[in-house]
Amino acid sequence: MALLLIAISIIVFLIAYVTYGSWLAKKWGLDYTRRTPAHTMGDGVDYVPAKAPVLLGHHFASIAGAGPIVGPISAAMFGWVPVFLWIVVGSIFLGGVHDFASLFASVRHDSKSIGNVIEDTIGDTGKKLFNMFAWVTLLLVIAAFANIVANSFVGVPSVATTSLLFITLAILFGFATNRMGIGLLPATIVGVILLFASVWVGVQFPIVASFNTWYAFILVYIFVASVTPVWILLQPRDYLNSFLLYAMIGGAVIGLLFYRPDIALPAVTSFKVGTSYMFPILFVTVACGAISGFHSLISSGTSSKQIDSEKDIKLIGYGSMLIEGVLAVVALITAAYIGADRMTELLAAGGPTNVFADGVGTFMTTIGIDLALGKSFVALAVSAFALTSLDSGTRIGRFIFQEFFDKGEVQATGATKLLTNRYFATLVTVAVGGWLGATGYAKVWPVFGSANQLLAALALLASAAWLKKAGKAHNMIKIPMVFMFAVTLTALVFLVRANLAAGNYALVIFGSVLFVLALVLIKLSYKILFTKEVVQPKEAK
Template structure:
């Protein structure tokens, strides 16, 4: 089969879905561009700062993308390209699109508060506390994993380290000129993008070589500062400029597929049961994750993005649109695995994982319009590392928000633990401790935990919509499906770990059982809230 068909079908489906289903959601939910958003009603110059739609789209897309929509689809390719592609298209539109846009919308209607706060209003304080604790612990794991990944990347590819540091300096200058000196966005963007590629060139010319542990410490200091710095000075402009790297990577990959139109070598379907608990249901839906739906997106949308929405009309392009663009990225990812196939795919995976497969594939595609293979591969790898860093500092800011909300007793008085500096230090220190020791032991459960977050976010959306007198069935069907995926995945994980050796896997088993219990408790709370109406 020609890979050109896959990229064409996915883009056409996403464009139609954006114009029809996305608009229908806006109508049913009552999105109102005349209604003031929290960015205006609660402006504080630090977290609540109105952002123009293109800038906020860049931040949101950069934060939710990372390596997720690349690693997930390539990892799920063991089931064949057809199940992965079907889930990417259907999932991105009817599951991830609703989840992301709904989480953003619900948060905007709750003064920019997190999904946990939305659950608190809709389902009670017990539901809020359980969700917030779970989300915060999950973010600690994300911080630990991404700190380790970024430090490893900077150690292995010193040029990426130099470029990333220069990106930050460029972002600060961009933010200062646009937000404090009134420079035009268009001209500033053109100059910023040019300088962005200059940073890449300087990184290659002057690589910065430091040890892994030194990079971990530097990164922990950086994310602590980034968590409390005003969004206009670093987060907004850095993510906006970085998004052009991803747009360039997407465009280069898509053009390469059109010109090269490689033939798919991977079987359409390999097996529904690969053994050792690897069943197509639920593992496909846990593994693809960001390529179709990811709970982490709800934390980004309700944590940072909702505090910067300038107008409710931007919710569609930022919430629904970003998920569909990510679906295109996931499509490119599965194509890079599917056109290689066989022993070469296994060789690339063993040599550098899914990122190596994707970078090699896009590097190959880009040779079709004259770009040297090594240049295309290096550029792709650098873009991915830039987004891993974006996801890292966004996760830290989200951890700070959720920690503050979790310990807020509602009295209106700030306690030591709701202070943003204290919340940041606790989050970063614990995340850092997990980075140096422990995160790898519990990482295998992250996929299930992440999809449980998605199920809970969808549940909170369904309850919020019903209590608001709006159409809510577009959220209930995905909710039921994602809970089924999570519960079955956790049961399989518990069974396989017990049979593999209870004592050796005691930590994973305990966490999995706890997550399973949390699922049932919150399902009961959600059903109760829906029935109360």
């Protein structure tokens, strides 16, 4: 049965990419001859055109952190059928559309954030509200992922060694392909060989240091990664890292072909499990792998500034989401094939990522890979992608901070000039995120699931409003948008009610603010989305 699930998902996703993805591209009017901002606004730092395989590697590595692994395993309490259906349907009709539209809308708005798309359609107030919310959400990402990566470096020192070697290798790869004229194919072959050699070196020569040492190092690293040109570090590191994830997914799928595990998890358990209801908790828990607001920030933050041609938008936006859907299905299978006792044991020993590593490692034993080595490789891959999401999130936080204070064509002087400086914007983002992670991000982290999915609803709202005003088809976005607002607003009501009873007033306030923010933006956009009036926005000429 497990083999059937992975086969169905891969086949359905391929069909969706060829049919629905192409239909979306046609309906939205992608122009393959139009010059993208990576060329018209190229600055050698943020706006740098990238070849499609390189950008696919960056984008996929940035969106596919631990989310598509943790979510499906955590939601398995409702049974494998609802989780599987949400992954497949969500990836095709919600997440894929969300990522595709966010990337396309950003490219058509000088590759700026979704906040600028909102400004163009809803107004400056909407932009400021969205950017504040997005920046705070990214602070939570920085706080959490910095802790996760630092803990992984302490718990598995080989991960630290491998990560440092990745960074060095990425810099060499970037110079080789962008400044020394070495072709992408030969550089990739050598780079991938050295990549896996780095994994081996990491296992042989682990670097041991304290949590505080690694935490400080990570904050310094993400500052540097945020301000340096993307071709030096971000592009090549994420591109090479993506081969780790491809190898992990490939090894898992091939291992499944030979292992052929049965499904031990019930198809459906109950609509209510403990205090959690399937609606809305399933749709908030399984974010990456179905739909995730964080993806819109990656799409409109770093990826849109590297799009070489609009013909690449479908592959990067829609294709990456479908690949992530495959990863989410693999994660679900690692939880579904084991019994409840084994599941409890693995969760207690290391959480959902331990369940995933044990499952994938077990599957790969059928192709001659030792279980311990397989589990170690999977753990290294997951940790590497957590770091990738961290440095991408920091860079996007810097973009949003700069855009919030950007006065456009008005000459920036004094305080405005300082606030839009990339070094200062990065310093503030890293400092606040780092402080939050060091002093108590866990107090507000439980609201992140709802915040992330609300971000997805807002990104869908922005894309739908822009397409409507541009006279383009948008109903395929409006329906997912309504569903995601229903999910997130219901989840926020549950969250506020539960924490009010528990006396956790910080979460009560945070959840209430998010709820009000959503209502304000819905009100501001209602006339645009639900009337027949069509007003051409600035971009649509």
